[in-house]
Amino acid sequence: MVVAWLAVGRAAIHSAAETAMTDPGRPDSEGGAPSSDATPDPAITRRALLGGAGATVLSALGATTSLTAASWNQAEPASATVHVRVYPGPMPVTARLGAGRPDENGLFSVHRDALEAVEGALEGALTYAGERGVDLDAVVEPGGPVAASFFSRLETAVRERRNPSAQETVLDAFRDELREREVLSGTTCHLLLWWNPFNYDLGYGGTRSPNGHVTAVDGEGSQTVANVGATEFWDSRAVTRNIAIHETLHTFLSRDVVSEVVGSGCDHDLGSAIRREEGDETVLEISPMATAYAGPDEFGGGTRFHGTGCYDHDSFSRHDGTDDVDRFVYTTDLSEATLEALTRYLERHLG
Numbered sequence: 001m002v003v004a005w006l007a008v009g010r011a012a013i014h015s016a017a018e019t020a021m022t023d024p025g026r027p028d029s030e031g032g033a034p035s036s037d038a039t040p041d042p043a044i045t046r047r048a049l050l051g052g053a054g055a056t057v058l059s060a061l062g063a064t065t066s067l068t069a070a071s072w073n074q075a076e077p078a079s080a081t082v083h084v085r086v087y088p089g090p091m092p093v094t095a096r097l098g099a100g101r102p103d104e105n106g107l108f109s110v111h112r113d114a115l116e117a118v119e120g121a122l123e124g125a126l127t128y129a130g131e132r133g134v135d136l137d138a139v140v141e142p143g144g145p146v147a148a149s150f151f152s153r154l155e156t157a158v159r160e161r162r163n164p165s166a167q168e169t170v171l172d173a174f175r176d177e178l179r180e181r182e183v184l185s186g187t188t189c190h191l192l193l194w195w196n197p198f199n200y201d202l203g204y205g206g207t208r209s210p211n212g213h214v215t216a217v218d219g220e221g222s223q224t225v226a227n228v229g230a231t232e233f234w235d236s237r238a239v240t241r242n243i244a245i246h247e248t249l250h251t252f253l254s255r256d257v258v259s260e261v262v263g264s265g266c267d268h269d270l271g272s273a274i275r276r277e278e279g280d281e282t283v284l285e286i287s288p289m290a291t292a293y294a295g296p297d298e299f300g301g302g303t304r305f306h307g308t309g310c311y312d313h314d315s316f317s318r319h320d321g322t323d324d325v326d327r328f329v330y331t332t333d334l335s336e337a338t339l340e341a342l343t344r345y346l347e348r349h350l351g
């Protein structure tokens with residue numbers, strides 16, 4: 001499989017990386033107030049009970065450890081809360097080796113690290129928003145493993161001669177499963193953590209069209225996938241964390257706010273690549289939205305594969321250049337531009 005993937009050539013390698021994200025073709029229809037839904041959400045109920053003042057982020061792992069499979073199927077209410085649900089995909093036997101045991105939510109350590117990275121990024125965003133007088137709240141929680149029916153949908157795609165590994169096929173199957181669980185409502189971001197290191201079509205991940213951001217389609221939220229198998233196999237846990245954040249944040253950004261902040265309307269330009277000296281080395285520190293886009297567009301430039309969505313290093317909120325850089329390092333801290341754009345989106349669309 002490695003040979004097959006590497007043999008497909010430069011064009012395919014380009015498409016191997018993150019695709020279908022904030023490209024100009026992505027439908028970006030605005031509006032659509034959050035739908036009303038009276039069914040209480042267990043996590044939000046828990047949040048209300050805890051009564052955190054201001055921007056409070058609940059750890060899904062901490063707050064919802066008592067969730068059962070049945071409660072995963074409860075619908076969420078419309079809310080100004082930033083709401084992310086994280087769904088682990090199946091782990092192949094080879095990936096399970098050394099991965100420990102899954103927890104009661106079906107999360108292996110790689111999934112938990114990704115979830116906690118998203119949670120930490122949102123904590124930073126809500127703190128920033130709070131300092132701007134924007135009072136928001138967030139919930140990040142496990143959504144439960146994807147069901148066996150998910151695979152029957154992929155098999156159906158095979159029978160229908162569609163590409164079962166295509167990013168849109170995986171995301172469509174994911175959306176169908178969420179609809180079947182009756183959790184597809186409101187403005188939740190549903191993040192699928194998939195494991196397929198050799199799926200160049202899926203690449204590092206992407207968002208489902210037309211649900212490019214959580215209010216793009218009324219009452220459906222967003223569906224996005226991070227291929228943690230690819231980031232783990234080809235890169236590092238640090239890249240896994242950043243891609244999980246990256247794919248999630250795409251769905252809390254829209255072209256209007258990004259244009260206001262960074263001028264280009266491309267989410268990736270919100271990111272930063274900052275040169276630092278570490279001992280004898282010069283490193284380039286990459287923030288989440290710049291991850292997979294900050295290096296030269298070549299194999300091994302920064303991340304092993306380069307993203308295919310929009311980007312322009314000259315338009316990045318900050319890019320110090322790659323000349324004489326010894327190493328790329330990754331920070332889960334969001335750039336100032338990302339924080340500002342998120343705050344504007346959350347205030348405008350979810351506030």
Ligand SMILES: [Zn+2]
Nearest residue numbers: 018021022309
């Ligand atoms: Zn992206």
